[in-house]
Amino acid sequence: MTGAAPTVRELIPAPHPDVAPLPPAAPCAPGVRVLRGVPYGELAGSRALELDLWLPESSGAGPAPLVLFVHGGAWRRGRRDDMGMRTRDWQPGPFTRLAAAGLAVACADYRLSGEAAFPAPLDDLRAALRWLALRSAELDIDTGRTVVWGESAGGHLASLLALSPGPATPAPVGAVVWYAPSDLTTHRGPFDPHDAGTPEALLLGAAPADCPERARDASPLAHVDADAPPFLLVHGDADTMVSCTHSEALADALRAAGAPAELRREPGADHGWYGLTDDRVADLFTYSLHFARRIVMREG
Incomplete structure (x- = not known):
């Protein structure tokens, strides 16, 4: 006895991301292949969520560890494959460089503040990590060795995910956080928790001071405990958009809880590494890459 044939309504939708075939990989550099626009989540009444993948060729040493990258853009805009204004003209690009160093990279979409309020973007990143774990055998990646890496608003979300x-x-077993907010409850630098027009307020759906519990839930500083993974926090001491005190406070809290945290203050650097020479930006990237490799590959 056979079951009923599927209806047209059931046949029309594309396969669910959990079971949909992966797109073909394309070579982008020696030893690196890339998969673009891979759906990882479906949301009723909204766009599909996608990610891009940079994968190193198999070395025979087992699945590659993973960097889950989270883009910035004040939670309001941004592209998933953008590490910030100072890396946009790199050839090869930053994600190709990470993959060439043996780290798989996933750059994931998340819902922006014009689409949904917090905790939607954090939920999306959790869903991306779940999907990557589900499809890890096909991708030859080890999500048990994941470092989250984010810049600005993406660094805030990466911190929360870690x-x-x-x-x-x-x-995640580690976090690389570039010039990111850590506290949405307290006046720091240009940020005023009473202002309903800030990017933070748009993320929360109200001025942080008017929704203190939600602001606290959205503050990485409030989630620190002794089980936190190692953090590398990198911040310019001349940042005019996100005060360096955000990274300083998070580093202090992590250390006080007994969790490993390294804080690197970059002299003279404004937000997005504005004001630094190309060589200094490249050094910050290389330093962060080496930190991620030490964590996932247990290098000294």
Whole structure:
């Protein structure tokens, strides 16, 4: 006895991301292949969420560790494959360089503040990590060795993901955070928690001072405990958009809890590494890459 044939309504939608075939990989540099626009999540009444993947060729040493990169843009805009204005003209690009160093890279979409309020973007990143774990055998990646890396608003979300990964996702084993907010409850630099027009307020759906519990939930500083993974926090001491005190406070809290944290203050650097020479930006990237490799490959 056979079951009923599927209806047209059931046949029309594309396969669910959990079972959809992966797109073909394309070579982008020697030893590196890239998959673009891979769906990882479906949301009723909204766009599909996608990610891009840079994968190193198999070395025979087992699945590659993973960097999950989270883009910036004040939670309001941005592209998933953009590491910031100072890396946009790099050839090869930053994600190709990470993959050439043996690290798989996933750059994931998340819902922006014009689409959904917090915790939607954090939920999306948890879903991306869940999907990557589900499809890890096909991708030849090891999500049990994931470092999250984000810049600006993406660094804020990366911090939250590292500190509160959620019950259904593999917990990141490290975090690289560039010039990111850590506290949405306190006046720091240009940020005023009473202002309903800030990017932080648009993320939360109200001025942080008017929704203190939600602002606290969205603050990495409030989620620090002794189980936090190693953090590398890199911040310009001349940042005019996100005060360096955000990274200083998070580093202090992590250390006080007994969690490993390294803080690198970059003299004279404004937000997005504005004001630095190309060589200094490249050095910050290389330093961050080496930190990620030490964590996932247990290098000295």
